Amino acid sequence: MTGSVHALIQGVVLGILTGGVYALMASGQTLIFGIMKVVNLAQGALVVLAAYLSYTLFTSFGLDPLLTIPLTTVIMFGLGVVIQLVFLRPLKREDSAQLSLLVTFAVALLLEGFMSVVWKTTYRSTNTDYANSSWTLLGIQFTVVRVIAFVLSLIALGLLFLLLNRTKFGRAVRATVQNPMSAELLGVESKRVAALGFGLGAATAAAAGSVYGLLYPFNSGSHYDLISELLSIVVLGGLGSVGGAVIAALIVSTSSAVVATVFSPTWSSFTFFVILILVLVLRPQGLYGTVERGAL
């Protein structure tokens, strides 16, 4: 195998595995949008907060960041519900979509300030003994953490799918997405669904955050880069479509890894935006979005 072909395959592997992590983060983002038409600019900050939580549980109590995911998921879910109740519920329904941009940005700044007071601004990194290991298969390195992250995303997304499609709550959520007024007439408490839905979106940040901390050094300011990537993924996938977010995450991370490997990292984000623009020109609703409210 020549060097450049080998590097290309390695780039594709890296991209696909990293895509899993992004899919996890973006699924929460798109879910929140789907349910409430809220563009949650705080999702990146929630991921970073979850990364800090698992970092602290690891460094202070020696708890493995992957094993603490259930715990951080519960915490993040609670926080998500609180954020919805305190900051988003008071918004009037008509202008909530626009206002939510400002409000969730404020929440992101609040979280950022809180995190830089508590954890300072130095970069942190969750360093378990397996954080840097990788498996070699046919000369290609499969980073253990990335493989775990990928599997974890599949599990989390699978659970999310079951929750949305096989439970009463899931049906209420989907009903609210499709037609909030009819749903309410049929006895769905849309306010409760909105709060729980936001909690659910925030909860996906827990698993994403613990993996994020294993993969990259992070500090409280990391959420700015994250949120711009997440928004792009969600738009590419089609706002509100969880499946679309997964596909978009894979496209984004694979194309940027391949371009960075084959050409230059300077071009990788450019390439992605070309794809994004092409998709939006040809299919303005995104890859899997629908023109009308409805799909999730």
Added chain:
Amino acid sequence: MSSGNRLRGIATIAITSAAVLLLTSACAGTASNSTSSSAGTGSSAPSPSTTAPLLIGASVSLTGDFADSGKAVKAGYELWADEVNKKGGILGRQVEMKIVDDTSSPTQVVTNYQNLITQDKVDLVFGPFSSLLTIPASQVVKRYGYAFLEPAGGGPKVFAQKLDNLFFVQPAPVVKSGDVFADWVLSLPKADQPKTAAYAELDDPFSAPIAENIRARFEAAGIQTVYKQVYPAETRDLSPIMTKVAAANPDVLVSGTQSEDAYSQVKSLVQLKFSPKFMYMSNGANSPVEFPSKVGANNVNGIMSAADWYPGSPAPTSPAFVAAYTAKYGGSETDIDPSSAEAYSCGQLVEAVAAKTGKIDNATVISSLHQGTWPTLVGNLSWDAIGQPTGSFSLIQWIDQKLVPVYPAEVSKATPVYPKPNWGG
């Protein structure tokens, strides 16, 4: 929905208390900013100017982007003031530091130096943190004819101003900090020298130029460049670049890094199981505590970097500095930020000028420092006409999970280890 209301109430309290916490800590910060920190007790009776305290002003970033480094600079200034006052001050005058916060803002820093010089009428000024703030500050300081000893503004644009009152208190301009690695590599027997080199450089005025200087030296010496990549600052994942580095299989990897990109490079290389024979990182690898905690302690061995002050530094005044630092601020030697040592060195220079000339005014400081060599914590310093230090940094290497100076011979405490040991995983 009573439970919802209660939950909402609790949440409101939680959020407001968090906000209050933030506000109070911010206010506390502001309050302490405006107080001048008087190290000595000061004389109670009004005294003639020769025995009045020597007032030294500085603006540092206590909030904002440079807050962490700014606080380290402040710690260095205040520690020096304490120490010099214990020895009876400068020419019998107690030193008083007046330190104000510039919130990491290039406009605030201008106001601050203006106020320090015209309102507070300080006798001398020391510099802020970062080249970004040093440049506007140095213009103000120049206007009033003050000497400008500055510990943290070493970028090319600082010297492009061609100021004769400015002195960068580090051994060499930032872009030349890696030259010591090239010196060492090219001093090796020809057979041991690397034949091929790869360069991974952060697109930042303090990172890429360091690697580029090394590349120019290496290419002139016939070391072939097999890969070079400059990456933008927002590149979080360096795995693709490291994949290319591994595919190019260079003998030496020169990384023009800042901090988190250095950690990411090492992590990626470990995951890709590629370990070059020589590895130099301009920054990130030179922090004794942060680096091993980010990349894993058993992955640091063999990596080289450059430093001016470091734990175990051979500078004669270093042991006393470390003892005073740990006594005042706690912690251990490895917790000391080099920025504190650089700031402390500014004070040492003032002390040395006063001891040599018997005078302490700005004209004397400026004319004295332009001649001769001045020993400080960060090495023996001398400057050219525009304030660029003419020395070189020390080459340091991780050996047995400790940072050790290895080159040049006068600072070396161990033989450089090469080829670099493989990753610990």
